[in-house]
Amino acid sequence: DLVRGMADEVIAAHWSDGDLAVLAGGVGADGRRLPASGWMALRRLGWGAVSPAGVVVSDRVRRIAEEEAARALRLGCHRRAVVAALLATWPADPFARTEGEWSALRAVLPEGCDNATIRNRTRQIAGYIGRHARLPAGLCELEGPPAVARQVSLAAADRQQVVVDRVDGRMVRVWSQLPVCAAPASYRDWVWHAFDVVLPAIVPAWVKVCTPTLRPGDGKVRVDLPWQTPHTPPPLDGHTRALGVDWGVNTLLTATVADLDRDGCVVVRGRPLRFDxxxxxxxxxxxxxHREHLKTKADHVTWLRDGRPADVPADPALTGKLVRLEAEHTAVCARIRHLNKALAWSAARWLVDHATAVGATVIYVENLATLEAGGRSRSLNRRLSGAVRGAVFTAIAHLAAKAGIAVVTVPARGTSSGCPRCGRAVKHVKTPERSAAGYRWATCSCGLSMDRDHAASQRIAARGLANQTKTLRDRNGNAAIRTATDTPVRHRARRPTRAATVGPQRDRRKTLPTPKQTRPATVKASRLLPLRRQVPAPAGSPPGSAGKRPAGRTPQETNPPGPVRQVPHTISTTTQRHPHRVRGAVLGRGFHRHVHATPITDRDARTGETSASLRIT
Structure with a gap:
């Protein structure tokens, strides 16, 4: 709270269009370039943090507060540039821009601005116009100063404030000077605290551990401990084998292995790789x-609580119900967030394992950053808006970098509407046997009949391999192909197998009556009732119980799995005889019993034998 209070004061004092312009310019009053460190840049400009009256803090603590304020102000500079571009090109109808208006807006927007930011800022400006009947002057008039998160970034301090010691290969001890009270009046109120952080198994013992960030909350202190490892960026061109990946709704990822031959032609394999x-x-x-239902109920209960007269005391039952609804809503949101994260990292791990197994040196992914969830059905819009494409792409880039594989985005326009063989438009039908318009299957006049996502993945791989010389990196290190030309693909000829090379087989068509089959004499029909000497005695029968009826047949299964059938066998029931039990080998790299992924096959065509280097890390 002490660091956050000092940082909020710095932000509020300099939240103006002029100060943000000075910070965005990157040049101080003395004409020198501002340092990259945030706290040093603020001190160069004379915007240092001041401790509250009666509170004693060290210069290192002021550095931490200035670093937090500098990060928020630099983010405000980016937002200021976006708002200024929108205001400079504000059209008559901001929600239906023409091609020319979009081109003018893209020309003045800062680099890396996506459609979601444009849409959200457009709605914000339109709301301001609806309230004030005029355009805002800039970002500082449109919104107030941001609030700093409740955290302590120790990276801005030195060893007099924080010390990181490596105890052993699995433990790190963080020493930091922290106050023992909310308002320390002297340096005696600052004492050293030790935090023992147990490293997970994915962190190697030889990596460099960096300065952490402390995040207090819920009676605990969470430590964000980054670590660094030497990494050489993989090359962007010169690839001969790639993995083309297409996004989907139910089938999250569909990939295809493609090769670039000596003639410059793209040859693909017919086997699709799916993560369903x-x-x-x-x-x-x-x-x-369920989350939307809880939110609706909580809003209704809040409306009932706030609508009571002022002289009427609050209803304890209503207040308790609201607390329970908010707690359940928070739990459901956390469940969605954790499931999305697990799904994203599992899909990324599966894809990188496949790329490593087949020897691919690059992964080409279509760029769907501009895909908006609108104009479709209500259910599809909801599913597209809640997709985890961004998290999956981040996980793929992280895991591929550790494996030495490049990840490049290609333009997404036309990947599903064009034929990978001839380039003409395809027709989407429901199934190969039905010509009715659908979504799942793609057919073309050249004879193509293939799954929609599989055809798109082949087209993506061909775009990447044929245009790999056009790959560029942005300032964030992300590789992308901005403009690409399509190249037809060829399918690799299947290797002849022994079964396919066997000579002609005999004609199996029926020309004569079926001969009568005689049953061997050794086979006899089972009796309906067993003989008395074959019936076992009742289990655990007390002595002197002669004359009672026999125990009957010996049961075939002493402990049958699932529910016991209570009806005669001639009456069908809805109970599955063989319930759905998916084994880990069938799942491939899936983390969920209802995630079906193509098993990983190495170069020797062995399935399910993943080496130790390909395990989830």
Whole structure:
């Protein structure tokens, strides 16, 4: 709270269009370039933090507060540039811009601005116009100064404030000077505290552990402990084998292995690689509906609570119900967040394992950053808005960098509407046997008949391999191909197998009556009732119980799995005889029993034998 209070004062004092322009310019009053460190840049400008009256803090603590304020102000500079671009090109109808208006807006927007930011800022400006009947002057008039998070970034301090010691390969001890009270009056109120952090198994013992960030909350202190490892960025061109990946709704990822031959032609394999998360998607849909239902009930209870007269005391039952609804809503949101994270990292791990197994050096992914959830059905809009494409792409980039594989985005326009073989438009039908318009299957006049996502993944791989010389990196290190030309793909000829090379087989068509089959004499029909000497005695029968009826047949299964059938066998029931039990080997790299993924096959065509280097880390 002490650091957050000092940082909020710095932000509030300099939340103006002029100060943000000075910070965005990157040049101080003396004409020198501002340092990259936030706290040093603020001190160069004379915007240092001041401790509250009667509170004693060290210079290192003021550094931490200034670093937090500098990060918020620099983020405000980016937002200021976005708002200024929108105001400079504000059209008559901001929600239906023409092609020319979009081109003018893109020309003045800062680099890396996505459609979601444009849409949200447009709504914010339109709301301001509706309230004040005029355009705002800038960001500082549109919104107030931001609030700093309740955290302590120790990276701005030195060893007199924080010390990080590596105890052993699995434990790190963090020493930091922290106050023992809310308002320390002297340096005696600052004492050293030790935090023992147990490193997970994915962190190697030889990596460099960096200065952490402390996040207090809920009676605990969470430590964000980053670590660094030497990394050489993989090359962006010169690839001969790639993995093309297409996004989907139910089938989250569909990939294809493609090769670039010596003639410059793209040759693909016919086997698709799928990561089907239909069960998890259905679970997420149910959780989102439950979250919306809880939110509606909580809003209604809040309206009832706030609508009571001032002289009427609060209803304890109503207040308790609201507390329970808010707690359940928070739990459901956490469940959705954790399930999305697990789904994203599991899909990324599966994809990188496949790329490593087949020897691919690059993964081409279509760029869907501009995809908006609008104009479709209500259920599809909800599912697209809750997709985890951003988290999956971040996880793929992280895991691929550790494996030395490049990740490049290609333009997404036309990947599903064009044929990968001839380039003409395809027709989407429901099934190969039905010509009715649908979504799942793609057909073309050239003879193509293939799954929609599989065809799109082949087209993505061909775009990437054919245009890899156009790959560029932005200032954040993300590789992308901005403009691409399509290249037809060829399918690799299947290797002849022994079964396919066997000579001609005999004609199996029926030309004569079926001969009568004689049953061997050794086979006899079972008796309806067993003989008396074959019937076992009743188990645990007391002595002297002769004359009682026999125990009957010996049961075939002493402990049958599932519910016991209570009806005659001639009457069908809805109980599955063989219930759905998915084994880990069938799941591939899936984390959920309803995630079906293509098993990983290495170069020797062995399935399910993943080396230790490919395990989830």
């Amino acid at each position: 998360a239909t069960g998890v998607s259905a679970k997420l849909v149910r959780l989102r509906r």
